[in-house]
Amino acid sequence: MTKLVIHNEDGTSYLADPARARPWRWLKRLLILVVVAPFALLLLYKLPFVHPVSTLMVKDLVLLKGYERQWVPLDDIAPVLVNSVMMSEDGQFCSHSGIDWNQMKLVLSAEGEPSRGASTIPMQTVKNLFLWNGRSYTRKALELPLAQAASLILSKHRIMEIYLNIVEWGDGIYGVEAAAQHYFKRPASKLNARQAAYLAVTLPNPILRDASKPSRGMVRIGRIIERRAQNSGAYVWCVQ
Incomplete structure (x- = not known):
């Protein structure tokens, strides 16, 4: 030896x-x-026939819970839903490169505990794909380079398509098609403006919020999102 x-x-x-x-x-x-x-994996996810799953979906499988998810191309999702989600979650989605630095500065400069985060759709997408839920500086530090990498590797169209097909919309309900069928008994392509707004309002807390039974607060915010979606033409060009 x-x-x-x-x-x-x-x-x-x-x-x-x-x-x-x-x-x-x-x-x-x-x-x-x-x-x-x-x-x-981000390079692999460029391929349109690859349908990524989230870490939460994997967790549900490991725990033998199962989940509802039916992949649907972005072009088969009602545009009003895409616009509503963008106006609710990330109004500057088409103009930033993964991170909304202006919003990030506002959050970091706020005194005390921030009342809201600065997560963009690319940041939420990589979190769902690779990371975990819960507020954590460690997770946020990992999100930033991954979000920028996703924006460099993937098109805006593909990022939005992946996000809308993996985001959680209820316990064991993932993706817009499963959400549309579960809450409104119709495909994602047939959602109307009010339904799209309620689904968008549900996203910050999908376990406690029910898009088919909106609370007064959800109705109020939903009306705001609905108006913003109707006037979103200058903001949503990258996914049209």
Whole structure:
């Protein structure tokens, strides 16, 4: 068996212990894999016939809960739904490169605990694809480079398509097609302006909010989103 001798600058030497080095070697390889894998998957997700799943969907499968999801191309989703989600979640989606730095500065400059975040649709997409729920500075730090990478690798059209097909719209309900069927008994292509607005308002808290039974607060916000969606022409050009 070949032995590795390490020579020091002072003239001394010692035998290296391969068994001791092996765990660190595997740990290094694992860390490289964890870093590289999301970027490799983003390249794979450029292909239109690839239908990504979210970490929450994987969790439901592991827990044997199952989930509802039917992939639908963006062109088969009612434009009013796309516009409503964009106006509700990320009004500058077409103009930023993954991160809305102006909104980020407003949140960071706010005193005390921020009342709202600055998550863009690309940030939410990579969070759903690769990360976990819950507020965390660690997760947010990982979201930023991944969101920029997603915006560099994927088109705006593809990012929106993936987001609307993996986002959670209720317990075990993922994607707009499953949500449209569950809440309104119709396909995503047939959603009207009011239904689209209620689905958009549901997204910040899909477990507690029911698009088919909106609270007074949801109705009020839904009307605002509906008006914004109707006047969103200058903001939604990148997905038309």
